[in-house]
Amino acid sequence: MPQNETITGLGLDEYKYGFVTEDQPVFKAVPGLSGDIVRQISHHKEEPEWMLDFRLKALDVYYSKPMPKWGGDLSKLEDTLDEIYFYLKPQDQMERSWDDVPQEIKDTFEKLGIPEAERKALAGVGAQYESEMVYHSLKEQWEEQGVIFESIEDGLAKHPELFRQYFSTVVPTHDNKFAALNSAVWSGGSFVYIPKGVKVEIPLQAYFRVNAERMGQFERTLIICEEGAEAHYIEGCTAPVYSTDSFHSGVIEIVVKKGARFRYTTIQNWSNNMYNLVTQRALVHEDAKMEWLDGNLGSKLTMKYPSCFLVGERAHGEILSIAYAGDGQHQDTGGKVIHAAPHTTSQITSKSISKGLGRSSYRGLCKVYDGAEGAKSNVECDALLLDEQSRTDTYPYIEIDENTASIGHEATVSKVGDEQLFYLMSRGLDEAEAMAMIVRGFIEPVARELPLEYAIELNRLIELEMEGSVG
Amino acid sequence: MSTMTAGPAESTLAAADFDTLAGGLTEPEAIAVARAAAWERFTALPWPTKKSEEWRYTDLTKVGFEALTPVVPATATAEALSADVREVLGRSGERAGVVVLREGRVAHLELEPEVARSGVVLCSIRDAADRHPEVLRRALFEVQPGPAEEKLWALHLALLGGGYFLHVPRGVEMPAPIHAFHIVERAGTLSSAHSFVYGESGARASVIDEFLSDDLDAETVSLHGATITGEGGAGIEYVALQRFGRGVKRFSTQHVAAGRDSRIVTFNVTLGGDLARTDVTSRLDGPGSDSEMLALWFGDSDQHFDHHTLQHHAAPHAHSDLLFKGALTDSGSSVFRGLIRVDKGAQLTDAYQTNRNLLLSEGSHASALPNLEIEADDVRCSHGATIGQVEDGQLFYLMSRGLTRRQAERLLVFGFFDEVLGRLPMEGVRARVREAIEEKIGL
Numbered sequence: 001m002p003q004n005e006t007i008t009g010l011g012l013d014e015y016k017y018g019f020v021t022e023d024q025p026v027f028k029a030v031p032g033l034s035g036d037i038v039r040q041i042s043h044h045k046e047e048p049e050w051m052l053d054f055r056l057k058a059l060d061v062y063y064s065k066p067m068p069k070w071g072g073d074l075s076k077l078e079d080t081l082d083e084i085y086f087y088l089k090p091q092d093q094m095e096r097s098w099d100d101v102p103q104e105i106k107d108t109f110e111k112l113g114i115p116e117a118e119r120k121a122l123a124g125v126g127a128q129y130e131s132e133m134v135y136h137s138l139k140e141q142w143e144e145q146g147v148i149f150e151s152i153e154d155g156l157a158k159h160p161e162l163f164r165q166y167f168s169t170v171v172p173t174h175d176n177k178f179a180a181l182n183s184a185v186w187s188g189g190s191f192v193y194i195p196k197g198v199k200v201e202i203p204l205q206a207y208f209r210v211n212a213e214r215m216g217q218f219e220r221t222l223i224i225c226e227e228g229a230e231a232h233y234i235e236g237c238t239a240p241v242y243s244t245d246s247f248h249s250g251v252i253e254i255v256v257k258k259g260a261r262f263r264y265t266t267i268q269n270w271s272n273n274m275y276n277l278v279t280q281r282a283l284v285h286e287d288a289k290m291e292w293l294d295g296n297l298g299s300k301l302t303m304k305y306p307s308c309f310l311v312g313e314r315a316h317g318e319i320l321s322i323a324y325a326g327d328g329q330h331q332d333t334g335g336k337v338i339h340a341a342p343h344t345t346s347q348i349t350s351k352s353i354s355k356g357l358g359r360s361s362y363r364g365l366c367k368v369y370d371g372a373e374g375a376k377s378n379v380e381c382d383a384l385l386l387d388e389q390s391r392t393d394t395y396p397y398i399e400i401d402e403n404t405a406s407i408g409h410e411a412t413v414s415k416v417g418d419e420q421l422f423y424l425m426s427r428g429l430d431e432a433e434a435m436a437m438i439v440r441g442f443i444e445p446v447a448r449e450l451p452l453e454y455a456i457e458l459n460r461l462i463e464l465e466m467e468g469s470v471g
Numbered sequence: 472m473s474t475m476t477a478g479p480a481e482s483t484l485a486a487a488d489f490d491t492l493a494g495g496l497t498e499p500e501a502i503a504v505a506r507a508a509a510w511e512r513f514t515a516l517p518w519p520t521k522k523s524e525e526w527r528y529t530d531l532t533k534v535g536f537e538a539l540t541p542v543v544p545a546t547a548t549a550e551a552l553s554a555d556v557r558e559v560l561g562r563s564g565e566r567a568g569v570v571v572l573r574e575g576r577v578a579h580l581e582l583e584p585e586v587a588r589s590g591v592v593l594c595s596i597r598d599a600a601d602r603h604p605e606v607l608r609r610a611l612f613e614v615q616p617g618p619a620e621e622k623l624w625a626l627h628l629a630l631l632g633g634g635y636f637l638h639v640p641r642g643v644e645m646p647a648p649i650h651a652f653h654i655v656e657r658a659g660t661l662s663s664a665h666s667f668v669y670g671e672s673g674a675r676a677s678v679i680d681e682f683l684s685d686d687l688d689a690e691t692v693s694l695h696g697a698t699i700t701g702e703g704g705a706g707i708e709y710v711a712l713q714r715f716g717r718g719v720k721r722f723s724t725q726h727v728a729a730g731r732d733s734r735i736v737t738f739n740v741t742l743g744g745d746l747a748r749t750d751v752t753s754r755l756d757g758p759g760s761d762s763e764m765l766a767l768w769f770g771d772s773d774q775h776f777d778h779h780t781l782q783h784h785a786a787p788h789a790h791s792d793l794l795f796k797g798a799l800t801d802s803g804s805s806v807f808r809g810l811i812r813v814d815k816g817a818q819l820t821d822a823y824q825t826n827r828n829l830l831l832s833e834g835s836h837a838s839a840l841p842n843l844e845i846e847a848d849d850v851r852c853s854h855g856a857t858i859g860q861v862e863d864g865q866l867f868y869l870m871s872r873g874l875t876r877r878q879a880e881r882l883l884v885f886g887f888f889d890e891v892l893g894r895l896p897m898e899g900v901r902a903r904v905r906e907a908i909e910e911k912i913g914l
Contacts, residue, residue, distance in 0.1 A: 070524075370833070370836075383843075383845070385845065385848035385850075386848070387848055388815070388818075388847065388848050388849075389815075390848060391844070391845060391846045392843070392845045393842070393843055393844045393845070394841070394842060394843035394854070395840070395842050396839075396840065396841060396842070396856070397838070397840050398837075398838060398839040398840065398856055398858060399836075399838045400828075400830065400836055400837050400838065400839075400858040401836040402830075402833075402836075403830035403831065403832055403833055403835055403860055404830075404860060405830075405858065405859070406857075406858075406859040406860070407856075407857060407858040407859065408855070408856070408857045409839070409841065409854075409855060409856040409857070410853070410854070410855040411841075411843060411853060411854050411855070412852070412853040413843060413845050413850060413851075413852040413853070414850075414851065415848045415849050415850070
């Protein structure tokens with residue numbers, strides 16, 4: 001059966017963003033990591049003293065922690081880390097309007113297919129090109145409402161009190177080795193503050209690309225959603241294909257206060273030589289609701305487990321995760337929910353597709369502490385295998401210390417059924433179309449949550465990967 | 472035949488060397504060499520810590536192995552059946568044979584003459600070592616446990632001498648189960664026993680291992696291993712009913728190998744002891760093989776029960792179905808960590824894994840880690856795990872009929888267990904297990 005041809009026909013594994021734009025970084029540190037590099041980064045960013053201390057302490061923590069032995073294969077990463085540039089600064093200053101954005105970078109966005117008209121509709125676009133925000137606009141009425149959407153650097157410079165109050169409180173430095181690394185060398189990312197009761201209806205978007213070879217990207221995002229506020233933040237990434245391994249290690253911290261709702265959407269489509277090791281965590285207070293929508297299509301190895309710490313009564317956490325592991329890719333993804341207060345609820349839905357030598361692993365934690373009365377959690381994982389060589393794993397951890405909790409976990413593994421294919425083909429579809437339709441149907445419960453109106457380019461990424469040339 | 476009741480000279484495990492453990496025993500070269508190698512491995516390996524995934528929830532370093540007195544059983548003796556054993560047997564229906572082991576040493580062994588005439592062999596492991604050293608060596612000493620289990624398995628093999636050997640020849644169907652009693656009497660000891668069950672093509676066998684002791688006043692460890700092998704088309708039912716008293720810590724490692732079109736059922740019931748760790752590995756070696764893995768546990772006081780399972784699909788067209796259910800009260804805790812592994816090429820695998828837990832008290836806690844590793848694509852695999860409590864509506868109904876809360880709760884637990892009990896094919900075995908559970912949960 002010419003199944004492989006069919007799958008190739010889908011264009012699932014064709015990397016569509018493998019273009020390289022010539023660029024001239026303004027400052028480029030030497031490769032490798034040291035206390036001097038950290039000092040340089042802090043100096044270039046004109047940071048306060050406490051941040052330099054914070055970074056240097058984090059560097060020690062990073063050195064003291066062993067390389068994780070679980071999850072994906074990190075054995076080659078240590079060599080890679082010696083060759084990575086830990087900091088690049090492409091431009092000296094923040095751009096104010098679209099006209100000021102360099103042509104080079106505009107070209108990059110052009111290739112990603114963000115139509116000009118869409119940009120106008122997009123409320124705030126924080127575009128991270130290499131390590132720093134280069135483009136950042138925010139609609140006037142939001143500024144009036146007191147919404148802050150800045151680069152993380154400007155967040156620190158302009159709102160030092162607010163920044164210091166929350167920074168590193170959700171993901172402490174010693175949380176894991178890569179959180180420590182990020183804490184030492186972070187650069188770029190967003191700072192978002194939604195004041196009490198403010199509802200931001202149009203999603204906040206940060207689009208960023210990694211563009212220089214062997215460059216590490218350590219974005220750091222801090223989001224505070226005050227009581228009763230509502231917002232949606234979208235982060236999407238694509239990266240050009242390079243021959244040597246590259247590395248991305250972000251830290252995302254979110255505080256969702258009483259009665260607030262926050263959704264964070266990531267579509268990750270790094271090139272297939274990228275290590276993507278990210279710590280994403282939200283602290284969810286009383287009656288608040290946090291949703292992670294996490295799509296992982298690219299990279300060589302992704303280890304990413306968006307987390308909700310449900311610390312207030314009736315807090316709700318939701319994680320929707322979709323992973324596609326093509327040839328040579330390992331998507332080790334999933335989600336964590338920690339129930340630390342009564343009547344907290346959570347739902348994790350994970351869909352993964354493996355093809356060729358690809359491997360997708362669901363890894364998740366559901367922890368219910370003693371006293372989290374009536375906590376409820378449900379986890380569903382479905383895996384689809386597209387051919388004989390692909391692999392899928394499921395590693396859920398369920399730890400329950402509270403007897404009134406109600407916890408469920410279910411997982412299924414299946415292949416695209418011959419009967420399903422046969423049926424669709426008997427209705428006049430060719431094999432590629434039939435396959436695409438089945439895959440679309442499989443991911444639909446997650447894909448339908450994507451904000452189509454405002455993020456066409458994000459959907460384009462997922463649709464191109466999944467559906468390819470079949471129309 | 473000598474009538475030694477204790478083995479060689481005794482000392483603590485810390486002070487023991489292999490010669491003192493093996494002193495006075497004569498055994499075939501192949502076994503002696505393999506045991507000595509196992510002892511060497513045991514002494515060389517470090518104890519696994521909570522850092523390893525396999526021991527994440529059970530702290531082995533808190534078990535005082537070094538201070539225990541290892542017991543290597545000598546030759547079998549022929550004691551009369553004790554009153555307690557006779558009493559259980561009297562209520563357990565028909566049987567094909569009885570084995571009584573004390574600290575692993577075979578104290579009594581009988582096989583119905585008719586069954587013996589059909590070619591079934593039932594003897595002590597020590598006799599089997601004399602008669603079939605190669606069979607035993609291959610079956611036991613060539614098992615390769617995972618790195619985190621290796622230390623305990625090496626200790627089990629080094630102490631090997633206790634246990635029984637059951638061999639059912641081609642096409643022979645045993646009419647009734649073998650009932651074995653593993654009795655631990657001496658506090659402070661470390662003893663080990665092995666259940667060896669082998670069914671040739673088309674054979675049918677049923678075995679129930681019952682583990683018992685009084686409440687002991689010093690930490691006591693009982694190691695147990697089982698190898699259950701079915702050749703083509705064999706049908707084997709294996710039940711381990713653990714109802715040790717307090718003070719006993721129990722570690723059981725069970726290896727199932729299922730040949731072509733064979734069907735093997737294992738059923739672990741864990742009720743007793745302070746700490747019980749049960750590892751069950753089912754290897755589906757032959758196409759069309761079928762492994763059913765069942766377990767029930769009820770933990771109270773501060774009992775801790777830890778279960779690890781592996782459904783290893785090495786051949787295509789095989790089926791495995793695991794159903795583990797546990798209920799906990801007081802400060803009881805339990806762990807279920809299961810893995811379905813489907814090798815490349817094991818197409819048309821059909822594998823299921825279900826773990827359900829009931830928490831009856833505020834202090835109880837349960838962990839569930841149902842894992843999958845799938846390397847073939849044409850498979851049907853699913854797993855599910857739940858942790859919850861008895862339903863309020865049901866509880867209310869029963870209490871409105873005059874039951875106390877405790878009675879209602881226990882009755883619901885029994886109903887929760889019934890789905891698993893119903894899967895045991897032999898009625899006599901089912902009745903015995905049900906009785907033991909009733910006794911434990913105090914219906």
